[in-house]
Amino acid sequence: MKQLPTPDAARSPLHTQLDDLAFCDDSDFKTLDGLLERRQEFEAGQWVVLEDDELDRTWVVLSGWAIRFKTFEDGRRQILEILLPGDIIGLYAVMLRRADFGVETLTRMTLAAFPAAALIDVSTRAPRLALALGWLAGQGERRLDEQVTRVGRRSATERMAHLFVELYLRQRRIGVERSECGQFPLTQVILADILGMSHVHANRTFRSLNRDSLATFRDGRIILQDIVRLATRCQFDPSYLEQPAVPEDVQATLGSPA
Amino acid sequence: MKQLPTPDAARSPLHTQLDDLAFCDDSDFKTLDGLLERRQEFEAGQWVVLEDDELDRTWVVLSGWAIRFKTFEDGRRQILEILLPGDIIGLYAVMLRRADFGVETLTRMTLAAFPAAALIDVSTRAPRLALALGWLAGQGERRLDEQVTRVGRRSATERMAHLFVELYLRQRRIGVERSECGQFPLTQVILADILGMSHVHANRTFRSLNRDSLATFRDGRIILQDIVRLATRCQFDPSYLEQPAVPEDVQATLGSPA
DNA sequence: CGCAGATTTGAGATCTGTCAAGGGATGTGG
DNA sequence: CCACATCCCTTGACAGATCTCAAATCTGCG
Incomplete structure (x- = not known):
C-alpha cells in the first residue's frame, strides 16, 4: 500500500x-x-x-x-x-x-x-x-x-526540446507545483554544455524555439509555454522515464511492505 | 589473494x-x-x-x-x-x-x-x-x-581515436592475446552509430587516421597501428577505466576472501 | 556471374563553431 | 548617484565541420 x-x-x-x-x-x-x-x-x-x-x-x-x-x-x-x-x-x-x-x-x-x-x-x-x-x-x-x-x-532543436520535456516530466513526478513546472534555472551556457554545442548555437536554438512560442525566458529562468508541441517537435517517447511496477516474484522474495 | x-x-x-x-x-x-x-x-x-x-x-x-x-x-x-x-x-x-x-x-x-x-x-x-x-x-x-x-x-577525429584506445585497453584487461589486441570487428556504419556521425563522415575520419598510419583495415577488421599516438591525438585519460582497490572498510565489513 | 553489403569519393547544401561586438541586468565601491 | 566590472543574452560574419545525395569500387558468397 x-x-x-x-x-x-x-x-x-x-x-x-x-x-x-x-x-x-x-x-x-x-x-x-x-x-x-x-x-x-x-x-x-x-x-x-x-x-x-x-x-x-x-x-x-x-x-x-x-x-x-x-x-x-x-x-x-x-x-x-x-x-x-x-x-x-x-x-x-x-x-x-x-x-x-x-x-x-x-x-x-x-x-x-x-x-x-x-x-x-x-x-x-x-x-x-x-x-x-x-x-x-x-x-x-x-x-x-x-x-x-x-x-x-538528434538535431540541435530536437536536443533542446527533448531535454526540456524530460525536465518537465521529472518535475511533475517529484511533485513540483503545477504552476512551477516547466520553469528551469538554467543559463544558456549550461544548456550548451548539456547538449554538446557552443553557447552561441544554444542561443540560436533557443531563440528558434522562442520564436515558435514554445519557450521563453523571464527573471533568469527558462519557462516552457507549450509542452505538447515541444514533445511533438522531438518525437518524445516518455517510456524511459516511466516507473515500472515491482514484479511479483520480487515482492514474493523480499516480502510485501507491512 | x-x-x-x-x-x-x-x-x-x-x-x-x-x-x-x-x-x-x-x-x-x-x-x-x-x-x-x-x-x-x-x-x-x-x-x-x-x-x-x-x-x-x-x-x-x-x-x-x-x-x-x-x-x-x-x-x-x-x-x-x-x-x-x-x-x-x-x-x-x-x-x-x-x-x-x-x-x-x-x-x-x-x-x-x-x-x-x-x-x-x-x-x-x-x-x-x-x-x-x-x-x-x-x-x-x-x-x-x-x-x-x-x-x-569531442571532434570527429578525437571521438574515433578515443573509442579505439578504450577498446584496446578493455581488450588488454580481459586478457586478449597481445597480438590480437587492437583488432576490432567493427564496420564503419557501426563506428558511425557509436560516435554519433554519418557513415560517410565516419569513413572520412577513419581515412584520415589511416593516412596518418594510426589505424588500418584488413580482412574485415580494424587494426590499430600506433596506440600511443592515438592516445595522444585525443588526450586520452585512462583513469575512467582503472580498477580501484577495494577499500579496507568494505573488506572489513564483508570479510576477506578465504 | 550476379547480388548484397561495405568502403570510398565528389559536390553541394546545411549545420555548427569561432570571433567579435553590443546591450541589458546586477552588484560593488566611491 | 555614478562609474565600473561582471555575467548573461544576442547578433552578424565568416570559416570549418558535417550531412545528404549520388555514384563508383571492392569483397565475399552462392
Whole structure:
C-alpha cells in the first residue's frame, strides 16, 4: 500500500520517488532517514564533488538543482545530467571510492550525506530498501542512455526540446507545483554544455524555439509555454522515464511492505 | 589473494574482471558459476535483446562482441556501448524488467543467462559477489559517462581515436592475446552509430587516421597501428577505466576472501 | 556471374563553431 | 548617484565541420 507523504517536507522528494514503487514501508523509510543523518546546505554555484575526488559518501538531493559534469584541461565541459530532488549522486562512484566527475549546484540546495559504510549495511539490514535504491540507480542509467542518444543522434532543436520535456516530466513526478513546472534555472551556457554545442548555437536554438512560442525566458529562468508541441517537435517517447511496477516474484522474495 | 584462472576458458573473462578486484574467493566463483547455468550460443548479427522487450534475465558475455543501442522510428540508431567478454548486460534493466535498448551480436558469441530471481538471491547468499557485480556495474556507468563526453564534446577525429584506445585497453584487461589486441570487428556504419556521425563522415575520419598510419583495415577488421599516438591525438585519460582497490572498510565489513 | 553489403569519393547544401561586438541586468565601491 | 566590472543574452560574419545525395569500387558468397 502506498504511504502518505512524510510530514518532513524537505525529505519528501526521495520518498515520493520511492513511494511510486509502492514497495517500501514505514520501517524502510525510518531506516532511510536514520542513514541520512548529516544534512547540509549549499549556496548556488558551490562545488559538492570535485573531479577526481576521493568519494567516501554519496548524496541525496533534498531540494535544489545541480549538474554532474566532466571537464577537459582545455576548458571544454560536458554536463552528464541534471540532478533534481530525489536523485542520488554517485551511488556507484562511492563504491569505487572515486568520482570521475564534478558536481556543482545551480541553486541553493539541501543535500543529505549517505556514508559509504551505510550502503553496505543497507543491503543486509533493509533489503527492500536496498532494492529500491538499486531501482533509482537503474532509472538514472536509463536517463543516461537517453542522454547519449540525445547528444549523438538528434538535431540541435530536437536536443533542446527533448531535454526540456524530460525536465518537465521529472518535475511533475517529484511533485513540483503545477504552476512551477516547466520553469528551469538554467543559463544558456549550461544548456550548451548539456547538449554538446557552443553557447552561441544554444542561443540560436533557443531563440528558434522562442520564436515558435514554445519557450521563453523571464527573471533568469527558462519557462516552457507549450509542452505538447515541444514533445511533438522531438518525437518524445516518455517510456524511459516511466516507473515500472515491482514484479511479483520480487515482492514474493523480499516480502510485501507491512 | 588472487585466484588462479579457472580451467574453464570460456568463463575466464568474467573471472578475470572479478579477479582484478582481488576480492572474491573460490566459493564466490562457485556460486557465480551455479547461477550461470544456461549457456547460449549466438551467431553474428542476431538479436539478444529486443527493444522494449520485457526482460526477465540479464546476460553475461563469455565470448564475442555485441552492441547495445537505441533506434528511432525514422531509422536513426545510437549505439550506447560495445559489449565485450566479461561485461554484464542490463544488470539494472532486469530489475526494472524492461529493456529500453536492443542488443545485437557483431560476431559469434557465447552468453550465459542470469535469471532475475538469482540477482535477488545473490545479495543474501553471497554478499561479496553481489558487491563485485555492483562494482562491474559501476565500471559500466563510468564508461557510459565517458561515452556522453566523447559524443558531446569531442571532434570527429578525437571521438574515433578515443573509442579505439578504450577498446584496446578493455581488450588488454580481459586478457586478449597481445597480438590480437587492437583488432576490432567493427564496420564503419557501426563506428558511425557509436560516435554519433554519418557513415560517410565516419569513413572520412577513419581515412584520415589511416593516412596518418594510426589505424588500418584488413580482412574485415580494424587494426590499430600506433596506440600511443592515438592516445595522444585525443588526450586520452585512462583513469575512467582503472580498477580501484577495494577499500579496507568494505573488506572489513564483508570479510576477506578465504 | 550476379547480388548484397561495405568502403570510398565528389559536390553541394546545411549545420555548427569561432570571433567579435553590443546591450541589458546586477552588484560593488566611491 | 555614478562609474565600473561582471555575467548573461544576442547578433552578424565568416570559416570549418558535417550531412545528404549520388555514384563508383571492392569483397565475399552462392
